[in-house]
Amino acid sequence: MNKKEVFSIGVMSGTSLDGVDLVYVKFEKNNYSDFKILQATTIPYSLEWKQMLQNAIHSSGKELENLNVIYGKYLGVIIHNFMSNYKIKNIDFIASHGHTILHEPEKGITLQIGSGKEIAKITKQKVVCDFRTQDVKLGGQGAPLVPIGDKLLFGKYRFCLNLGGFSNISFDKNEERIAYDICPVNIVLNFYANKIGLDYDASGKVALGGEINQQLLKKLNSLNFYKKEPPKSLGLEWVQQEVFPLINSLEKDIPSILRTFVEHIAIQISKVIVNNNSILVTGGGFFNSFLMKQIEKHSNVKIEENNKEIINYKEALVFAFLGLLKIDNQVNCFKSVTGAEKDHSSGVIFIP
Ligand SMILES: Nc1ncnc2c1ncn2[C@@H]1O[C@H](COP(=O)(O)OP(=O)(O)OP(=O)(O)O)[C@@H](O)[C@H]1O
Ligand SMILES: CC(=O)N[C@H]1[C@@H]2OC[C@@H](O2)[C@@H](O)[C@@H]1O[C@H](C)C(=O)O
Structure with a gap:
């Protein structure tokens, strides 16, 4: 054009x-x-x-x-x-x-x-x-196709982290963009929030009232997926086979399940973003303030507020951008x- x-x-x-x-x-x-x-x-x-x-x-x-x-x-x-x-x-x-x-x-x-x-x-x-x-x-x-948008639209951030059903991240490594899923997020939190009649654990308030089950936390952090090198991705089948049975066998109290899983998410994410403040967080998980606090604590980072439109609409925005690149016959994958x-x-x- x-x-x-x-x-x-x-x-x-x-x-x-x-x-x-x-x-x-x-x-x-x-x-x-x-x-x-x-x-x-x-x-x-x-x-x-x-x-x-x-x-x-x-x-x-x-x-x-x-x-x-x-x-x-x-x-x-x-x-x-x-x-x-x-x-x-x-x-x-x-x-x-x-x-x-x-x-x-x-x-x-x-x-x-x-x-x-x-x-x-x-x-x-x-x-x-x-x-x-x-x-x-x-x-x-x-898939994923969003990382090229992360790079060209949000290149000022070292990391682009999305907290949706799963958490995924993209960043430059040796001048190449890489992207992968880190761990499940809302797909697990919502599943247990649903059991006490909630669509989701708003702001992480239920998790805040629970206790960390150290044995469960250790087992979650030891799952094989976390030892694999990227590129790697997660799906519902994996959660059903590996995560739900583990949680159900070791903890019954919903607040403690949520508390333990929030800790698990924060630990897994911290392995990637530790000590780096330049991070764009998008997806509904951003509104879980307790989760965000735990991520900041474990990673020793300060995550800056961003405008709600970017948090909620980054994917639609990036597809508009992919369309522009296509029309201009530029690389978009x-x-x-x-x-x-x-x-x-x-x-x-x-x-x-
Ligand atoms: N105020 C809030 N407190 C806690 N969690 C929230 C809040 N608002 C949204 N969420 C979580 O975010 C989820 C929606 O996020 P999002 O729209 O990014 O998910 P998604 O579209 O399934 O993600 P993706 O397709 O990228 O995996 C909700 O189901 C809920 O778990
Ligand atoms: C095939 C497909 O639609 N994948 C989606 C899905 O939703 C999240 C994740 O799985 C991601 O891989 C992808 O979407 C985003 C927008 C992407 O392509 O970057």
């Missing part, structure tokens, strides 16, 4: 299925880190959409093709409404991650639904989507992160 200032809408639907994140952002092509989020919002899913997306994994090929179109239309309408509600007129393109239904890169499979063609038709804008397929075709994991055979420019462009 032959312009210095580029305006884009980034759209992301994350694994937790809480809703569709949208950001309207301005990028400065002379200095990528000089971006500005102009508007941001989350459109929560209805129960019906949540169930449809959750159950889609069991659908046939034909049903998935159908869902791709219907969900693409749904995203198109949401984006159209976002544009009209905020009177957004100046747009160069829309970049949409879609929703991941299948992801088995070892078998060459990754599927994000949300047809770019339908979004382009409804919004009458150029759309970039399907960011993971090409990477998987090139032998990569098709690092082989050092995904394991693909080369760095490449991924995504599919739809013209209205």
Whole structure:
């Protein structure tokens, strides 16, 4: 694109299925880190959409093709409404991650639904989507894709740490970006908070009232995954096989489980970020103030406040950025992160 200032809408639907994140952002092509989020919002899913997306994994090929179109239309309408509600007129393109239904890169499979063609038709804008397929075709994991955004948009931070279902981190090592999962976070904390009728342990208040179970803590810290060298990633299956049985066999009191797990998270994260104050923390775990305090204590760091839009919308912002790189035919997937055979420019462009 032959312009210095580029305006884009980034759209992301994350694994937790809480809703569709949208950001309207301005990028400065002379200095990528000089971006500005102009508007941001989350459109929560209805129960019906949540169930449809959750159950889609069991659908046939034909049903998935159908869902791709219907969900693409749904995203198109949401984006159209976002544009009209905020009177957004100046747009160069829309970049949409879609929703991941299948992801088995070892078998060459990754599927994000949300047809770019339908979004382009409804919004009458150029759309970039399907960011993971090409990477998987090139032998990569098709994920994570956010680290290139960490590097080029948030390069002033030594570490970018995300505290979502799992904690993941990205940073430069020997001039290459590397990224990996550190340990489970909200996927475990929420599971035990749910058992006492809470969606999550707000600010870590329940954990604060528990005691550390030293035997459990020691066993958690000794899990094999923590001895492996990166790149490495975690999934729900691992948590179900290795973490829940261990916790359930050694502790019954929910506050003490939460207290012990918070300590475990803080210890694992501290191994990476110790004594380095330059760290950007994003994801819902940032709002767990007790967890943040323990991370600061174990790591001997001070984590600075950041603006809520970055904490909540970094992924949607980064997909807008990946779209910009794709349109400009610039690298937006690092082989050092995904394991693909080369760095490449991924995504599919739809013209209205
Ligand atoms: N005030 C709070 N106190 C404690 N925990 C919170 C608070 N607000 C949010 N959280 C936690 O953050 C979670 C949501 O975080 P986030 O949206 O980053 O997760 P996610 O989309 O599942 O992450 P990812 O897909 O990146 O793994 C909530 O389920 C909850 O566990
Ligand atoms: C296949 C897929 O959708 N993966 C997501 C998922 O959600 C978190 C983690 O697993 C990450 O690997 C990825 O998303 C982020 C945005 C990424 O690609 O960087």
